[in-house]
Amino acid sequence: MTTRFKGALPALTVLGPVFALLAAGIFFAFQSDRFLSGQNFSLILQQVMVVGVIAIGQTLIILTAGIDLSCGMAMALGSVVATKFAVDYGLSPLLAVPCGMLACVLIGYVNGALVTAIRLPPFIVTLGTMNIAFAITQIYSQAQTVTGLPEAMTFFGNTFQIGSTSVTYGTVLMLTLYLLTWLFLRETAPGRHVYAVGNNPEAARLTGIATGRVLVGVYMAAGLLYGIAAMLSVARMGVGDPQGGQTDNLDSITAVVLGGTSLFGGRGSIGGTLVGVLIVGVFRNGLTLMGVPSVYQILVTGILVILAVATDQLTHKKG
Amino acid sequence: MNSKHCIALAMLALGAQVVQTAAAADEPIVGLITKTETNPFFVKMKEGAQQAAKAQGAKLLTAAGKADGDNAGQVTAIENMISAGAKAIMITPNDSKAIVPAIKKARAQGVMVIALDSPADPQDATDALFATDNFKAGELIGAYSKAAFGGKPAKIATLDLFPGHPVGIARHNGFLAGFGAGGITAKTVGQSKTADVVCMADSYGDQGKGQTAMENCLQKNPGINLVYTINEPAAAGAYKALKAAGKEKSVMIVSIDGGCNGVRDVKAGVIAATSQQYPLKMAAMGVEAGVVYAKTGKKASGYVDTGVTLISDKAMAGVDSKDTTYGLGACWGK
Numbered sequence: 001m002t003t004r005f006k007g008a009l010p011a012l013t014v015l016g017p018v019f020a021l022l023a024a025g026i027f028f029a030f031q032s033d034r035f036l037s038g039q040n041f042s043l044i045l046q047q048v049m050v051v052g053v054i055a056i057g058q059t060l061i062i063l064t065a066g067i068d069l070s071c072g073m074a075m076a077l078g079s080v081v082a083t084k085f086a087v088d089y090g091l092s093p094l095l096a097v098p099c100g101m102l103a104c105v106l107i108g109y110v111n112g113a114l115v116t117a118i119r120l121p122p123f124i125v126t127l128g129t130m131n132i133a134f135a136i137t138q139i140y141s142q143a144q145t146v147t148g149l150p151e152a153m154t155f156f157g158n159t160f161q162i163g164s165t166s167v168t169y170g171t172v173l174m175l176t177l178y179l180l181t182w183l184f185l186r187e188t189a190p191g192r193h194v195y196a197v198g199n200n201p202e203a204a205r206l207t208g209i210a211t212g213r214v215l216v217g218v219y220m221a222a223g224l225l226y227g228i229a230a231m232l233s234v235a236r237m238g239v240g241d242p243q244g245g246q247t248d249n250l251d252s253i254t255a256v257v258l259g260g261t262s263l264f265g266g267r268g269s270i271g272g273t274l275v276g277v278l279i280v281g282v283f284r285n286g287l288t289l290m291g292v293p294s295v296y297q298i299l300v301t302g303i304l305v306i307l308a309v310a311t312d313q314l315t316h317k318k319g
Numbered sequence: 320m321n322s323k324h325c326i327a328l329a330m331l332a333l334g335a336q337v338v339q340t341a342a343a344a345d346e347p348i349v350g351l352i353t354k355t356e357t358n359p360f361f362v363k364m365k366e367g368a369q370q371a372a373k374a375q376g377a378k379l380l381t382a383a384g385k386a387d388g389d390n391a392g393q394v395t396a397i398e399n400m401i402s403a404g405a406k407a408i409m410i411t412p413n414d415s416k417a418i419v420p421a422i423k424k425a426r427a428q429g430v431m432v433i434a435l436d437s438p439a440d441p442q443d444a445t446d447a448l449f450a451t452d453n454f455k456a457g458e459l460i461g462a463y464s465k466a467a468f469g470g471k472p473a474k475i476a477t478l479d480l481f482p483g484h485p486v487g488i489a490r491h492n493g494f495l496a497g498f499g500a501g502g503i504t505a506k507t508v509g510q511s512k513t514a515d516v517v518c519m520a521d522s523y524g525d526q527g528k529g530q531t532a533m534e535n536c537l538q539k540n541p542g543i544n545l546v547y548t549i550n551e552p553a554a555a556g557a558y559k560a561l562k563a564a565g566k567e568k569s570v571m572i573v574s575i576d577g578g579c580n581g582v583r584d585v586k587a588g589v590i591a592a593t594s595q596q597y598p599l600k601m602a603a604m605g606v607e608a609g610v611v612y613a614k615t616g617k618k619a620s621g622y623v624d625t626g627v628t629l630i631s632d633k634a635m636a637g638v639d640s641k642d643t644t645y646g647l648g649a650c651w652g653k
Binding site: 047 | 351394483
C-alpha cells in the first residue's frame, strides 16, 4: 500500500502540531489563571465544533489532492434550509434537519461530479459552487436571519455535567465524528483508497480502484459533514444565519494544514486536523483571556501555517 | 516545528502585551466587541474605551468579528470575555437578530450588555443602547438640503447601506423627513420612497460599491441633482462617478459619519454637509457604565443619545451647523 509512512518522516509533521498545541497551552496557563479549567476547555471545544466538523470533510478532500472552497457556504445553505423548513413550513425538526443536510450533500455531489466527469480542477469547481450556494442562501432567505426555532433544533447546544464542567452534546458529536473518521481512514479499504487516490491517481486506477467513485464519494461525504456542521451551527447560535460560514473555508483549510496534512494529497491524518482546529481555538481563547486584541491570533495563525507547510514541503522533498 | 520555536513565536507575537496582564484582582473587567478590527470608526471606538478604562482603573478586553456580518466570531468573543471574568460587555452587533441568543446567555450569567452604535433586534435584548440618533442624523442633512435647494425641484438619488439594516433605514427615512416628506417618522418600517427620489441603490457603505451605485443611478436618470449617502466613503465613491460624468459641480452630496476624511471632503467641497457622530464618546460612556455596574451593581438602561452635529462650511439660514474647523477637531480616523 502506498499509504504507509516511511521512517522518521511523519515524526515532524505529526508531532509538530501537538507540540505547538501543548506549548500554547502551557504558555496561556502561566499567563491567565482562568485558562486552566475544565469549563474553559469545554468552552474552547464548543467554539471549534462547527469549523471542526467542516474540517473533517476538508481533510478527506485534501487527502485526495483536492480542495473545497464551498464548504462554509454549503453549511450556511444547509442551516437556512433546515431552519426555514421548520419555522416557515412548520415541518418537524426530524424532517427539516435531513432536508438541510440533503442540500449540503447535493452541493457535495455537484462538486464531485464536476471534478470527476469533466475533470475540472477542484479549486475552480468549488469556487463556483461557493458563489452559487451563497447566492441561493441569500435569495431563499431574503438575507433575513431565521429566528424562533423549535427547541429540538438546538439540542446539540444543550449541556450535560461532568463534575463541575458543563459540556455540550455538540462537542461529543464532533469528537465522535473524528473517532469514526480515524477508524474509517485506518481500518477500511475505502479509507485506504482515499489516500491512494490522493497519492497517485494513475497508480490507484491501475490497481483497480474506481478513482472516480472514490472522489464523488469523498465530496458527498464531505457534504454530509457540512450538513452536520450546519446543525451544530444552528444549535450553537440558536438561529439560522444566512451570513454564516463566510470564512469557514479558509479556516478549515488552515486547520487541516496546521494539522500536518499535505496539500499535495495522499499524506496526513485526521487527528492532526483536530489538533489544528484546537490550536486556533486555544489561541483565540487564551489571547482574549490575557486581554490581547484578537488580531494577534490571526498573526500567530499565519506564522504557524507557513511553518506547517514549509515542514511538509521539506520532508516531502527528502522523502 | 518544535516546542521551543512555538513558545518563542508566541512570545514574539505577544511582545509588549505580556507585561500588562498581571491585572489586580479587584480591577473591574469590561469587554468591547466591535464589528471588525479595521474600520477607523471602530478603531476610534476602541481608543475611547482604552482611555476611559485607564481613567477608571478598569481592565479592557477587546475583540471583533472577522468581517462585516460575522456573527459566529462575535458569539465566541462574548463567551471568551465571560470566561475572562468580564462584568460588562459592549457590542456593536454584526447581525442584530442572530446575536440575541448569545446576549441572553451572557445576561443570564449576570453580565451587563450594552449595544453601541447599532441596536440588537429587539432593542431591549441588551440592557442599554448607546448610539447616535440615526434618524436625527438623517433629518439634519435633509433639512440642510431643503434649505439649500429653496424650492428648486430636486431629483434625489439615495445610496443606502444594505437591505434590512435598521441604521440604514433610520438614516434614509430621516433624510427624507428632513427634506420635507410628510408621514415619515423614526418608527416607519422599511426605506420610504417619495416622488423626488428617482434612484435608490445599496452602497454597503463602501467607496467602490458607492461609485458603482452612483454610475448606475446616473444611467437611470441623468438629471439627478441631490445625492444622499449612508456614509462618507459612499459619498467619495459617488463624487468619483459624478466627476467622471462631468456633473460634480451641479450635483449636491450630503452624508453622515463625521470621519476625518469625510470632514476634509466637506472642506474641499466634495460633500456639502455631513452629520457627525461620536464613536469615542459611545465607548467611553460604555466603559463608565460598566465600571459603575461592577462596583455598585447599578445597571445602565434604555437608549442614550450620544449626540450628532451638522458640519458644513456653507451655513444655511434656519439650520444649525458648525464649520469644518470644529468638525476636524472632533472627527475620528486620520
